[in-house]
Amino acid sequence: MSLIKQLWLAIITVLLLAFGGSLLVAMTSSRAYLEQEIRIKNADNAYALALAMTQLPKDEVTLELLVSAQFDTGHYQEIKLTEFSGDVVIRRNASETAPLVPRWFSSLVAFDVPPGEAVVQDGWRQYGTVTLRSQHDYAYLSLWQGTLRLAGWFTAAGLISLFIAYAIVRRIRVPLRIVVRQANDISQRRFTISPLPRTRELREVSDAMNQLSASVRQMLERESEQIDRLRRQLLHDSVTGAMTRDAFLDRLSFQLAQEDGTSYGSMALVRVTDLASINERHGYPYTNLLLQDLSQRLQAIADAHGSAYVGRLNGSDFSLLLCGDVDQDWALERLDDNLRTLTAQHAPLLHLPAAFTHYEFGDQRADLLSNLDGALSLAESGDGHGIEICSDTSRESLYQSRVEWRGALLNAMDSGIMLGQYPVINNNREVLHFEAPVRLNLNHQWRQASAFLPWISRLRLQDTLDLKVLDEALKIIRRHQQPLGINLSHESATNPNLVLAMQQRLSNYVDAATRLWIEVPESIARTDIQAFRYLCRALRPFGCRVGIEHVGAAFRQLGDLQDLGLSYIKLDATLTRNVSQKPEQQTILRGMATLCHSLAILAIAEGVEDEQDIDILFELGLDGATGPAVTAESGM
Template identity: 35%
Template structure:
């Protein structure tokens, strides 16, 4: 039984005991008073009757007449007169009458008054003895009425007391619920603080728990900061802070071969005349120039989701733009050229400072081929001997729609005609067991066409605000799959960040989950970047779906690890670490140290840690050594198919 119910029970029992005790004491007191008053009345009336008879030379006939006359008034239960020898001269006894009170009440509180006795004399001689008992019905009526009044008063007092008790308990319950909620939040891996209540005992408890949470958060943030430093050392250029060459190549490789890739645009920017600057202005000025060049590149990258700015070597920098078409690439490249020349022009007046080479590449192209083509374009820009850019031969899929209107029509038709399906990729434990199946969405653009991955239509759907409909369709397909396969351990659906920011989408999602079974086996995930951009909406999603027992996690995690502390109070269930940290992990000691720490800190708050994009058995062995729980990727799919 809860403490709140125990307090209520204690209040109710104590109130009932107080009411019953007060009622009993009041009734016993009233009965005692009525008995004494009735005894006095019996004595007075007997004395008055005896005196009246003594003054009128009594004889048996007169005594009988007087007694009968007095008895007939109906106030007496019994009147009798006996002679000095004890013989009854006259007696009158009332028949059973209504006592003006319930029989149970009369039996519970009987009134026994002493009879009145008085001597009748005739001159100096004793004539007889009068015994008189007044009727108790009037006393019972008065006692019953008093009982009703006392009961009513006590009930009103009890109601008032109960109301006041409820106010007190409500005042206690609010801070108590807050403390309980905080404890539950901690068990659900949400580290929250609460306002300290005014109740001294609860204030001490809340203060202690808040202090514990703050210490945990502090330790969490310190460890996260340390790991972020490890990540930067392993994957970032020490001078500019941009991604280094190895991390850039890992991201480029992942963007190229990802199942839902829509292709990517790549720009390589070369800082011209760097040797002249170094000889003329010295190393400090050269470092400042490189930092400004890198900052300008990073500012442009920040304008595009999932973009990555990197320094490849001394003078070469790169910008990766996943999902950016070749038409958008032209605009980005021109803006980048303007930003870079503005940042570096003061260092090398009247000379070229920036050369750009870029291109758009379809999914599946080899990284070496991409870099070779961009290098060729960069060489062409460099030959012009002035600031400029050059693009390599572009790629365009003529089969895809060109206008936003055409895209909207195709996507809406695919949804209405049910030309949507899920494809499945296994996510396995490192021991070979199935954790769940990852199920991205596929769309067919016509009744007999091919199934297109999300990379083809999702960027356009984002701009057209159609992702909520696509996400809800994917969830419905996933729930149907779980119903049809009760032995399936789990199924993961990716939600777009632009969808979760809409309250109406979250309401529809919750309604869909409430109406279908299998939610405990449904895994819902949002990209780390999207969750951070729409953080409050993601928090709301986690809280709104918590009672449905579905698993909620982040995918492509680790790119912005410095923000990990923001997720500490959301009660997440799992993390899928970005493939750029995973591929080749067996040969990257820096990333091994980073992932080992990431795994430890995630496990300390109860999160499952899964690797994305594992490509070899060596990677799997390295992941096991750093403490990961599971993995997905080409090698996992091959093992599952085998």
């Protein structure tokens, strides 16, 4: 039995004992009072009647008239006159009447009142004895009515007491529920911190669990920072902080192969000309500060965009990768302002020519870099300060205007979407879920996401598309009983209205919701953690799993995310590619997997291209893998 039920039983028992005892005492006191009054009435009336008889002649008619007059006006049960010899001279008894109170009540409180007796004199001798017994019906009625009134008042007082007790119990239950919820969270390895209740006992328990959660959070922060430090040492340039060439090119290859919202974007290439001359004239410290300044300016542009990366391809070449929809005018303006400002600070030695291009799903990395390098040579051959934009005439737009694109996209979504299926497997080669990128039928052909997602973003149709994807995924799950993973855009994940719409749809597919995996971009964990917290709490009751994709730099925030009920993370391809040949990378992945397991979070490797890497990743403790090698191994 729960503590609350025991408390209610104790309250009800105390109230019943208190009010029941009070009612019993009041009823007993009233009964004793009424008995005393009846006894006095019997005695007084018998004495008065005997005195009247003493003064009258002792003929039977006169005495009977007196007795009858007294009997008819006094509500008596019996009046009798008995001679001194014992013979009854006169007797009047009341006839049977309907009871005024329930029989069980009169039996329960039956009055025990002796009759009143008085001696009748005839001169100096005793004539006889008058015996008088009063009627009890009205006494029972009075006691019954008083008892009902008391019971009514006690019932009202009891209800008021129960209401007050309910308010008190409810006030106690709130902190108790918080403590229970926190205990459940800790049992599921979500180390939450709760406000301290006012109740001393609960306060002590909650304070102890808060201290445990705070200690675990501090431990997680230390471990995640240490792992992130190792990751940066391995994947980032020690001088500038930008990604190393290999890490950046791996990221670029992964972006070009991704069939989701990051499979398109823009890329810039910046060159520090005459770096050797600058280094020779001013020395290494000056040159390193210059390169750090350039890297930080590029990183500021990347941070402002959200999903972006900065890499150092060689000593003098830096690259900026902007993923997803990019406002080209904004990007070029920010880039040009920063480069011109930096050039002016180090004039006249420093020149920073740049090239800018757009990439899409399916582009070849070598061709993309070659085009950028050619455009950079053109910019370098000029005044050395401009940005050369690569022109690609090979790409043809499906539609020529915003109006045509909007109409085509809305018609395609209304006509029905299609979801691809790419497996994510565990160490037993069983499918954890299928990644399901969206495809639309545009211009009589099913198009991959990179063909239309830029226009979805520009026309602000992300919410509409994401709801269509959710509806289709739930239908497929119900039909085939297989888990599916869908992507949620940053804009949709931070839109409370769309989250409410998702809740309504999930409530209609309760059975399918438990097989749904929802992925959000890493940028939301870094820039909109409160919105992400709201999303996780809103979807948690439906049993669907929420995770983060492309996790790299955001891993250091795992301590801030551990209390959200996060189900899984997908580690960035720059950490998992060619891991069988990189022992340092294996150390980082093992630490990441261990830290995730301590929080009951699945660690999944994405972008796995080599089948040898699959076994290594599982040996390191990762829970799942996805990528071209997994798709090929699964025969899908």
